[in-house]
Amino acid sequence: MSHNHTPVQVTSRPPRLRAIGIGGLVVAVLVVGIGLGTRYHDHHELVQWTDAQLIPTVRLAPLSDPDKTHAITLPGHLEAWNSAPIHARVSGYLKNWYKDIGDKVKVGDVLATIDTPELDQQLEQAKAVLAKAQADANLANITSKRWQHLLSSDSVSKQEADEKSGEALAAQATVLAAKADVDRLSALETFKKIVAPFDGTVTARRTDVGDLIAANSESSPELFTVSDTTRMRLYVPVPEADAGGIKPGMKVTLNVPEFPGRTFDATLMGDADAINQTSGSLLAQFLAENHDGALKPGDYADVKLSLPTNPHMVSVPASALIFRAHGAQVAVLGPDGRAHLHDVHVGMDLGQTLQIDQGLAADDRVIENPPDSLMNGDKVRVDDADENAATQDVAAENAHEAAR
Numbered sequence: 001m002s003h004n005h006t007p008v009q010v011t012s013r014p015p016r017l018r019a020i021g022i023g024g025l026v027v028a029v030l031v032v033g034i035g036l037g038t039r040y041h042d043h044h045e046l047v048q049w050t051d052a053q054l055i056p057t058v059r060l061a062p063l064s065d066p067d068k069t070h071a072i073t074l075p076g077h078l079e080a081w082n083s084a085p086i087h088a089r090v091s092g093y094l095k096n097w098y099k100d101i102g103d104k105v106k107v108g109d110v111l112a113t114i115d116t117p118e119l120d121q122q123l124e125q126a127k128a129v130l131a132k133a134q135a136d137a138n139l140a141n142i143t144s145k146r147w148q149h150l151l152s153s154d155s156v157s158k159q160e161a162d163e164k165s166g167e168a169l170a171a172q173a174t175v176l177a178a179k180a181d182v183d184r185l186s187a188l189e190t191f192k193k194i195v196a197p198f199d200g201t202v203t204a205r206r207t208d209v210g211d212l213i214a215a216n217s218e219s220s221p222e223l224f225t226v227s228d229t230t231r232m233r234l235y236v237p238v239p240e241a242d243a244g245g246i247k248p249g250m251k252v253t254l255n256v257p258e259f260p261g262r263t264f265d266a267t268l269m270g271d272a273d274a275i276n277q278t279s280g281s282l283l284a285q286f287l288a289e290n291h292d293g294a295l296k297p298g299d300y301a302d303v304k305l306s307l308p309t310n311p312h313m314v315s316v317p318a319s320a321l322i323f324r325a326h327g328a329q330v331a332v333l334g335p336d337g338r339a340h341l342h343d344v345h346v347g348m349d350l351g352q353t354l355q356i357d358q359g360l361a362a363d364d365r366v367i368e369n370p371p372d373s374l375m376n377g378d379k380v381r382v383d384d385a386d387e388n389a390a391t392q393d394v395a396a397e398n399a400h401e402a403a404r
Contacts, residue, residue, distance in 0.1 A: 056373075058380045060333065061317050061366040071306050072350060076236040076254065078288070078299040080229050082198055085222035089191035091215040092116035094207050099224070101205050105196040111224050112194040114213055119192075123185040130178035137171035144168040200228040203297065232288040232295045234266045236303050237281035241348050241355070245307035246271055246284050254288065254301040264288055264295065266303075314360040315353050319369045321346070330360060331367040331374055333382065339367060341376040 097112035099105055147164040150156045204225035207213070214220050234254060238246055250268040255261075266286035275282055286303075288295060321344075322329040328346055331339045344359030360366070367380070374380070 061368040076301040076303040080227035080297040081231040082228040133175040133178040140168040140171035234286040243282040331370040333365040
């Protein structure tokens, strides 16, 4: 038995289709590879961008010129060159007053008169006592002379003559005492007139006709106040940190609220030469001319002082200060591009600026408005505009130095 085998024909792919398949596979691999590479690149850039965003951008505080004077504005108050509250030296009733507040007076001008009937009667009584004492002394002298004459003829004893001489001396002493009492009351009589002690202006009148005047009473107010306002005394409490800048002949300027925009000049007269323990300040006294009467006693004044810069002080903006558990700190940009926190001591708070006397050097690059999250050693990036401005300032300073 024979078997017939039908041959199977195997058809092979044409070479062209094989090439297309291989090419498509290669293209797919390339597309996948490019996609993976692009994704990796994008991921890398995203990581770099994210890391860059974590680095805070900061601005540097402007550099201050250490050669400039340190100008500060302090409160002060003005007082008259001379000011005298005038009290009564005799008791009575106010008879008349002749000067009112605002009136200009000369030394010796009568401001008011006091009616003193009791004092007048005391003076008359003292005069009568003096007259009687003089009469008694005259009689005692005559008697003493007669007894001395009788003693020469041994008509009286020496003891009796000495007694009469003693009585004459006692009578003379009584005369002196009575005369002193008259002089005292006569001097008090002159105080019936209230007079101006110096040239000036009446700045207060606290009495009126008919008022009962009590002499030498601590509870009684003054009758008048006379002030010499042609010159003014300006008192300024200077902080202890700036007390060393107060020098003889120092000039200051001041402003008062009632004349906005107008500036007055004053010259240092002296200072207390002691620091007030309560306020921690040195009281300085200045002289301000006031010929036009613009300044008034009791005025509040803003006083501007130009003081030499303390070489140990570094001025920084108040916004650069950081308050943390360690105390006051300032962030400084180091040469490594990282922030370094310095513990500082504020010597003086001037509001918008601070005077640092410990912890900073004059050439430190202080970071203004540091982020709250900034830590010591953190890398920071300086704002481009700020960096360019700093570069221009340095270039300008170098050019200035070269020109010099």
